[in-house]
Amino acid sequence: MNRITLSGDLERNLRTIMARTYVRIVGAFREPSWLIWDTVLPIINLSAYVYVYKVMNAPPEFTGFVILGGAMIAFWLNVLWDMAAQFYWEKETGNLEPFLIAPISRMAMLMGMAIGGVFNTTIRASGILLAGVFIFHVTFHISDPVAALLAFGLTITSLYSLGMVFASLFLMYGREVWHMSHLFQEPIYFLSGFYFPVKFLPFWLQVLASAIPVTFGLDAIRKILILGAGLQDVSVNIVALAFFSLVLFLMARWALRYMEDMGRREGRLTLRWQ
Numbered sequence: 001m002n003r004i005t006l007s008g009d010l011e012r013n014l015r016t017i018m019a020r021t022y023v024r025i026v027g028a029f030r031e032p033s034w035l036i037w038d039t040v041l042p043i044i045n046l047s048a049y050v051y052v053y054k055v056m057n058a059p060p061e062f063t064g065f066v067i068l069g070g071a072m073i074a075f076w077l078n079v080l081w082d083m084a085a086q087f088y089w090e091k092e093t094g095n096l097e098p099f100l101i102a103p104i105s106r107m108a109m110l111m112g113m114a115i116g117g118v119f120n121t122t123i124r125a126s127g128i129l130l131a132g133v134f135i136f137h138v139t140f141h142i143s144d145p146v147a148a149l150l151a152f153g154l155t156i157t158s159l160y161s162l163g164m165v166f167a168s169l170f171l172m173y174g175r176e177v178w179h180m181s182h183l184f185q186e187p188i189y190f191l192s193g194f195y196f197p198v199k200f201l202p203f204w205l206q207v208l209a210s211a212i213p214v215t216f217g218l219d220a221i222r223k224i225l226i227l228g229a230g231l232q233d234v235s236v237n238i239v240a241l242a243f244f245s246l247v248l249f250l251m252a253r254w255a256l257r258y259m260e261d262m263g264r265r266e267g268r269l270t271l272r273w274q
Contacts, residue, residue, distance in 0.1 A: 013108035020109055024116020035120075038074070039127035043135075046070040046128070049195050050136055062196070064140070064226040067132030069194035071125035072155075072218050076188070078121040079159050080181055084166030086113055091171060106256045110167060114160040140225045147231035147238075148224045154241035155217025161245055162213060164252030168259045193218060213244040 029035075046066055053062045090096040099109065132138040142148055166181075189195070191209040198209050198219060209215045220237035223229035231238070 009105075012103065013105050016104045016108040017112040017115065020112025021116040021119075024113060025119055035123060038124050039131075042070050042074065042124075042128055043131045046132075047136075061226050063136050064132070064138045065197060065222055066195055067129060067136065067138050068222055068225065069196075069218060070132075071128045072214060072221070073189070073194055074121050074125045074128065075118075075156065075159055076192075076194075076214060078117045079163035080166070080185070082117055083110070083113055083160060083163030084170050084181070086110075087167050088170040096171075100260070106260070107164070107253060110164045110252070110256075114163065118156055118160070141228040142225060143228045144224060144230040147229075147234060148221065150231070150238060151217060151220040151224060151234060151241065154238065154245055155214060155221070158213035158217065158241055158244040158248055161248035161252050165248060165255050168252070168255035172259055172262065188212065191215070197222070210240075213241060213248070216240040216244070 046069075049066045050063050053066065087096060087099075090099060099106070133140075170181075191201075191205065192198070192212050192215045193201075193209065198206055198215055201209065216237045220234040220241070223234055223237075
């Protein structure tokens with residue numbers, strides 16, 4: 001009986017992941033103009049930093065740093081506004097109740113959203129990288145593709161695990177967390193080094209930036225793709241990203257369970273405009 005139950009739960013959760021992934025992917029292509037503007041507008045923003053570095057006669061690799069940072073911003077925004085805010089918006093539109101009473105794992109729902117979000121955002125990020133190559137003549141040196149894939153995979157895993165944690169916070173605390181996310185968006189851009197390497201920050205700011213997983217991921221990807229580093233050169237980054245991925249994934253599971261327990265005790269998760 002236990003084996004049958006476990007098999008049924010696994011099948012339901014796998015179907016949930018596939019369903020939520022399908023919705024995210026198909027939904028993105030129903031409005032092609034979103035893909036266009038989500039790619040073009042960030043390039044215009046990044047071009048300002050590129051030309052500032054050119055005026056300052058900065059080394060050529062700084063242009064590559066900016067382009068890679070812009071590509072990773074696409075993933076960060078997807079985590080912050082699409083992934084983290086999903087349950088909050090479902091509550092505001094009155095669709096949260098079916099999600100909570102369905103005999104599936106809320107983690108499976110978020111994982112499906114994450115996979116679909118990674119697919120859609122990769123298209124936008126690829127457009128930014130191609131613009132960097134053809135417009136700004138950025139050269140990428142993929143000397144160790146295994147290290148590049150490992151660094152990127154761990155960065156995405158840690159980012160979307162963080163998004164799962166945020167999903168519970170957004171749902172439990174509503175507009176307060178929404179405003180806090182607006183408040184901290186630009187400081188995160190600054191501390192994580194989206195537009196320049198973090199090593200140029202003062203030491204105490206570097207320590208503060210090390211609490212953000214994308215800092216290690218972006219630094220590793222830049223070293224591999226721009227500076228031609230190998231796996232040994234980014235081993236510290238890889239270990240830090242693996243640690244973030246594990247800890248944030250466990251935190252996400254705990255936060256989702258706590259959210260559901262609080263909903264049962266207080267009955268206020270599905271109340272709108274709280």
